[in-house]
Amino acid sequence: MEAAVATLTEPGDTVLVPGNGYFGERMAAMVERVGGDAVFVEALWGKPLDTPAVEDAFDRHQFDAFGFVHAEASTGTLQPNVPELTAVAHEHDAPVVADTVTSLGGPAVSFLSAGGQSAHSQRPGDGDHHTAPITNVHALREPLGLVAEEGIENRWEQPVAWPVRSKSASRRRGWNSNPTRTAGCRA
Numbered sequence: 001m002e003a004a005v006a007t008l009t010e011p012g013d014t015v016l017v018p019g020n021g022y023f024g025e026r027m028a029a030m031v032e033r034v035g036g037d038a039v040f041v042e043a044l045w046g047k048p049l050d051t052p053a054v055e056d057a058f059d060r061h062q063f064d065a066f067g068f069v070h071a072e073a074s075t076g077t078l079q080p081n082v083p084e085l086t087a088v089a090h091e092h093d094a095p096v097v098a099d100t101v102t103s104l105g106g107p108a109v110s111f112l113s114a115g116g117q118s119a120h121s122q123r124p125g126d127g128d129h130h131t132a133p134i135t136n137v138h139a140l141r142e143p144l145g146l147v148a149e150e151g152i153e154n155r156w157e158q159p160v161a162w163p164v165r166s167k168s169a170s171r172r173r174g175w176n177s178n179p180t181r182t183a184g185c186r187a
Helices: 002-008 022-033 051-060 082-091 134-139 141-150 152-172
Strands: 014-019 037-042 065-069 096-099 111-113
Touching: 002 022, 002 065, 002 096, 014 022, 014 051, 022 037, 022 065, 022 096, 037 051, 051 082, 065 082, 082 096, 134 141, 141 152
Parallel strands: 014 037, 014 065, 065 096, 096 111
Antiparallel strands: none
16 A cells, blocks of 8 residues: 555645545555645544545645545445545546555556455465464464463473473483484584
């Protein structure tokens, strides 16, 4: 998404970014980071963007670009009026960037950003370096639970105790846990 915004936005450009959740705000921040001026038209979180509000903003100012989130994951809002929104932007010669990371949709856009983990069941972290590999995050739950159950101080002692226990068990079985030098061995 950031690559699309950076490609579309020159320093000093003014970009209209209506938003109805976290990722709309994030897109506006991306515009600012690359030197553009983001005009953020806030919609109610959880409600679709308002086409008349976008039209009004374009009537008041000539924007260099228009960006929006098609499926705002932070609020669970799918943008149903994409054709109307993009038509307003195109009437004002503004290219459109659509964040479709969770939806892979949106007609008549100039740039499209998506991630396979959200809309196409790809494992998180495999195709998008911004998404943590959630299976690994969940895999930490069990060992961290054991640490909490056993106590952290006991865990600190284990790296010292394990080699001693291992050598003792090896000796009881008649194994030599330390290699011996044999003929032809370079040690």
